[in-house]
Amino acid sequence: MIACQDLHKSYRTGHGRRDVLKGINLTINKGERVALLGRNGAGKSTLIKQIGGVEMPDSGRIMRHMTNSWPIGFNGGFQGSLTGFDNARFIARIYGRSYADMREFVEEFTELGGVLKMPVKTYSSGMRARLAFALSLAIEFDCYLIDEVILVGDQNFQRKCHHELFEKRADRAMVIASHDMYTISDICNRAVVLENGIATGYDDVTAAIERYNSL
Amino acid sequence: MASLRKGWDIQTRVIGALMLRELTTRFGRENIGFLWIMVEPLLFAVLVGLLWRAAKGPVEYGVDIIAFVVSGYIPLVFFRSTISRAVNSFTANGSLMYHRQIKILDLILVRFMIEMIGHMMAYLFIALALGAFGLFPMPYDVGFMMLGWLYYSLFTLAIALVVAPLSEMSEVLEKIIPVTNYMMVPFSGAFYLVGSLYTEAADVVLYFPPVHGMEMMRYGVFGPSIDPQYDFVYPLTIILPFMALGLVLCRVVRRRLVVE
Numbered sequence: 001m002i003a004c005q006d007l008h009k010s011y012r013t014g015h016g017r018r019d020v021l022k023g024i025n026l027t028i029n030k031g032e033r034v035a036l037l038g039r040n041g042a043g044k045s046t047l048i049k050q051i052g053g054v055e056m057p058d059s060g061r062i063m064r065h066m067t068n069s070w071p072i073g074f075n076g077g078f079q080g081s082l083t084g085f086d087n088a089r090f091i092a093r094i095y096g097r098s099y100a101d102m103r104e105f106v107e108e109f110t111e112l113g114g115v116l117k118m119p120v121k122t123y124s125s126g127m128r129a130r131l132a133f134a135l136s137l138a139i140e141f142d143c144y145l146i147d148e149v150i151l152v153g154d155q156n157f158q159r160k161c162h163h164e165l166f167e168k169r170a171d172r173a174m175v176i177a178s179h180d181m182y183t184i185s186d187i188c189n190r191a192v193v194l195e196n197g198i199a200t201g202y203d204d205v206t207a208a209i210e211r212y213n214s215l
Numbered sequence: 216m217a218s219l220r221k222g223w224d225i226q227t228r229v230i231g232a233l234m235l236r237e238l239t240t241r242f243g244r245e246n247i248g249f250l251w252i253m254v255e256p257l258l259f260a261v262l263v264g265l266l267w268r269a270a271k272g273p274v275e276y277g278v279d280i281i282a283f284v285v286s287g288y289i290p291l292v293f294f295r296s297t298i299s300r301a302v303n304s305f306t307a308n309g310s311l312m313y314h315r316q317i318k319i320l321d322l323i324l325v326r327f328m329i330e331m332i333g334h335m336m337a338y339l340f341i342a343l344a345l346g347a348f349g350l351f352p353m354p355y356d357v358g359f360m361m362l363g364w365l366y367y368s369l370f371t372l373a374i375a376l377v378v379a380p381l382s383e384m385s386e387v388l389e390k391i392i393p394v395t396n397y398m399m400v401p402f403s404g405a406f407y408l409v410g411s412l413y414t415e416a417a418d419v420v421l422y423f424p425p426v427h428g429m430e431m432m433r434y435g436v437f438g439p440s441i442d443p444q445y446d447f448v449y450p451l452t453i454i455l456p457f458m459a460l461g462l463v464l465c466r467v468v469r470r471r472l473v474v475e
Contacts, residue, residue, distance in 0.1 A: 011473060049474065053315040056470045070313035075475065077313040081240050093232035094314055096225075 002028045002051060002068060002143060002173075007060035009046055020046045021057070022197030028143060028173050030066060035184045035205060036177040037212040038194035044177040045071070045147055047194065051175065052145050066142035066173065072132045073147035080121035084112060084131050087120060088138075095139050102138050109134040109160065126153045137164055143173040181209050225316050233317070233325040252333030256292045257341055260285045276408050278437050282351045285341055286436055287405030290364070290429060293334035294371045294403060295396050300326045301375040302382040302392055309474040319469045320462075323379050327372050335364065352437060360435030366450050367428030373454045376461025380468040404429030410442030417444065424450035 007024040010017040020043040028034055028051075036044045049055045051062060052071045070077050078087055085103065092102040107116065110130040120128065129149045136144065144165070153161075165174075166187060178184055184191070184205065191208030192199045195215065202208035238249045264281040275283045304322050311317045345351035354360055382389040400406070404426035409417050420426045427445040434443035 052313070054312050054474050055472065058470075070315075075310075077310060079236065079240060079310065082236070086236075086239060090232055090236050091314075093235070094229050094316060096228055 001030065001063075001065045003061075003063045004047075004051065005061045005063070007047070007050055007062070008058045009043075009050060009055070010058055019197055021050070024060070024197075024199045026192060026199055026201070028175060030142065031171050031173055032190055033174045033176065033188045035188035035191040035208065036175060036194065037184070037191055037208055038177075039215055042194040043197060044194055045073075047199075048145050048147050048175060048177060068143040069136045069139070069141040069145050071145045071147045072136050073149050074125045074128050074132075077132065077135070078120045078128070081119055083119055084110075084116035084123075087131070088116075088135060091135050091139065097139060102135075105138045106131070106134045109137065109164070111157075126157075129153060130157060133161060133164075137169075141172070143175070144169075146174060146176045146178075148177055148179075181212070185209060226318075226321070229316055229318075229321055230325060230328075233311075233321055234329060237325055237329055252329065253337040253340060255296070256289050256334050256337040259292050260288045260337070260341060263288050276411060277440055278352070279350050282342075282345060282436070284406075285338075285345065285351075286433055287403075287429060289334055289338045289341070290367050290425075290432065291400065291403045291405040293330055294367070294374075294399065294425065296334075297327055297330040297371050297375050298378055298396050299393065300330065301379040302389055304379050305383050305468060305472055309472065312472065312474045319465050319472075323372075323375055323465070327368075327375055331368050331371075354436050355438035356435045358435070360432050363428045363430070363432030363435055365428075366431060366454075367425050369454050369458075370424045370428060370450065373457035373461060377457055377464060380461070380464035383468050383472070384464075399425075402426065408433070408441050409444040421446075421449075424453045 004024050004026045007021050008019070009021040010019045024047060026034075026047075036047065038044050046055075048071045050057050052068060053062075054071060079090070082090070084106070088102050088106045089099050091097075092099040107113075110116070110127075112127060112130060115123070115127065116131075120131065123131070129152045132149065152158075174188075176184070176188060188205050191202045191205045193202065193208050193211050193215075200211070202211070238252075242249045242251045261281075264284040267275070267284045268280050271280060273280055301323060304326055305319060308322050311322065312319075342351045346353070378392060382392060402420060402423040402425070404420065404423075409420060409426060409430055412420065421444065427450045430443040430445040433441055434445070
């Protein structure tokens with residue numbers, strides 16, 4: 001279980017501060033797939049960063065009783081000047097995994113071949129997404145935090161992602177921020193709509209999508 | 216106890232991984248790779264040493280002038296490069312905050328350790344090379360030399376711990392730091408022996424902890440003839456409070472750090 005209690009987060013702007021999260025309460029239980037819905041700038045990425053521990057909230061608490069991935073997205077978690085393999089080696093080291101296994105999985109899953117020997121800054125966003133998913137799937141977490149990159153890339157890769165994430169790891173929890181309502185309704189079993197810094201939870205995903213569409 | 220042990224394992228693993236990562240990003244794997252880290256201090260020390268040799272003749276304070284300059288300049292370059300690498304090190308490494316086991320202190324510690332090891336290697340290398348030509352003495356007391364390095368390094372770390380978070384908090388400070396870095400030169404003890412200064416000047420420079428470290432190092436290398444002036448306790452009364460302040464500032468900055 002991961003529980004957020006009354007999270008507040010604001011950022012400094014040119015003049016004064018902008019409150020992005022104004023008291024978020026959210027609980028993610030084992031195996032739940034929670035959709036995070038909201039317009040651009042509603043605070044979806046901000047909330048995911050707080051849950052992942054990338055940034056610290058101004059106030060409020062986050063209790064983590066299961067392991068969670070870093071926020072998986074197009075950037076973040078990579079060192080652009082290092083190659084794909086070097087990034088994999090670094091991740092393997094800090095999470096205490098064997099690099100040989102990691103390398104094998106990354107090669108097999110991303111199908112990027114020789115590109116993995118090139119610096120990540122030369123990758124397209126689709127290639128980055130492949131690498132990001134491969135690295136986090138190789139570590140194994142109880143809860144995956146996915147920021148906008150769900151089911152990207154070509155058909156073949158989408159199928160593979162679907163299989164690895166939702167079939168093989170059906171027991172894992174996920175927090176998914178996305179604007180792709182088709183995917184959301186297909187995958188998620190709960191939803192949270194972010195609006196004006198407040199989170200409203202829905203047990204019925206369809207109702208949440210209706211609310212989102214009316215925003 | 217078990218969790219302490221686990222935490223220690225994670226931290227050493229993380230620091231090792233970060234060091235290897237930093238070395239690959241900074242120096243690459245081509246040609247001499249991470250040995251590049253020695254090149255800058257070596258060149259600096261040798262060129263400045265030759266400059267002094269040309270300007271002042273072969274002997275200074277009764278010891279070989281090149282050995283004297285090298286013994287002062289390499290630690291000074293170490294201090295300066297550590298501080299300039301500490302500036303903005305959190306923003307530059309923001310993407311590492313994606314991994315929760317990496318703490319903000321690790322970032323400073325890793326950069327500090329790389330500079331320290333690199334400059335100590337340079338020192339050793341140059342001492343051996345000069346020693347082969349009889350230009351560098353056999354150390355009088357290696358233990359004292361290491362103790363001097365330890366004091367000097369602790370001071371450097373303490374300042375890095377304060378500078379790194381301050382540079383994130385204020386742009387003015389970030390711009391001023393290179394200048395103050397330069398102003399440190401007379402207060403690092405690199406280019407004189409305290410024993411040879413006027414009493415008033417000696418009293419002033421001994422307020423600065425690195426001077427004590429430098430005198431210990433030189434005592435370890437050249438022996439009692441240089442009349443070393445140092446204190447074991449005083450430097451710590453400056454270094455430890457600075458470290459504590461640095462830790463507090465790091466905590467404050469971590470809370471506000473915005474990661475892309």
